[in-house]
């Protein structure tokens with residue numbers, strides 16, 4: 488039976504360290520501050536906003552919320568982001584996406600300066616992940632996977648990591664983060680021919696396909712760690728991961744649950760990036 492890698496455990500340990508760093512900043516007169524920019528009011532965005540607010544409150548970071556009407560123009564949104572870029576008291580910005588259809592995602596997201604891009608959405612942040620330049624921040628979900636592996640003492644160096652999914656939010660940046668930690672990385676996608684075989688060969692299997700239980704029986708192997716990024720609604724409305732949890736726990740060595748795994752750690756990583764941004768601005 489596999490060990491269950493609970494996200495709450497990672498978050499608790501992370502929060503203790505982040506609180507100390509926030510207090511050190513406050514003693515220098517700096518309050519770490521996250522701005523949240525939302526267009527419209529869809530429930531998924533509001534839920535993410537509430538989660539980020541709760542995490543920030545827990546470690547003593549300030550949150551400033553900016554909500555635009557669903558019908559706001561792209562120019563209004565760009566102006567708002569530019570004002571956030573120029574405001575020295577704001578250290579990070581979370582732009583909730585997807586944006587309404589009348590806005591061009593590329594233009595809007597790349598208006599944000601990489602120094603405040605705490606969720607790794609700009610091309611410059613992603614470039615930083617690929618070059619290792621340290622410019623900007625990696626997407627929080629990709630970074631949360633590394634945080635979980637580190638917390639539970641799972642070695643990355645020299646091990647074979649297999650990622651299912653190649654999106655810019657999870658798969659691709661995560662491949663670079665794992666490579667920078669000296670893993671040997673395989674990235675799978677819908678055209679991968681022998682997916683089960685690839686998954687079985689992994690020491691660390693990370694699933695980010697967005698399809699409930701798509702990684703099933705015959706995809707797992709003994710000794711393996713499974714990090715399940717997927718969040719999918721099951722037929723009864725309950726959340727399910729990409730991995731068949733029962734099959735994974737009966738074969739692998741360690742598995743993250745859904746819910747209560749990667750998703751729990753992601754918003755704490757966001758706060759970590761805000762603290763880092765505040766520390767970097769203090770150093771300047």
Ligand code: NAP
Nearest residue numbers: 628652653654657676677695696697716717718749750753
């Ligand atoms: P996405 O943009 O839809 O990308 C999905 C990727 O998975 C694509 O590269 C796709 O391959 C691949 N894929 C889909 N079905 C596959 C299959 N049957 N076999 C092999 N590969 C397959 O999704 P995303 O934004 O990366 O998100 C992935 C999942 O993570 C979703 O469930 C999402 O809700 C979840 N998520 C969780 C968090 C969190 O905090 N825990 C954050 C973000 C996302 P192709 O490129 O060939 O199409």
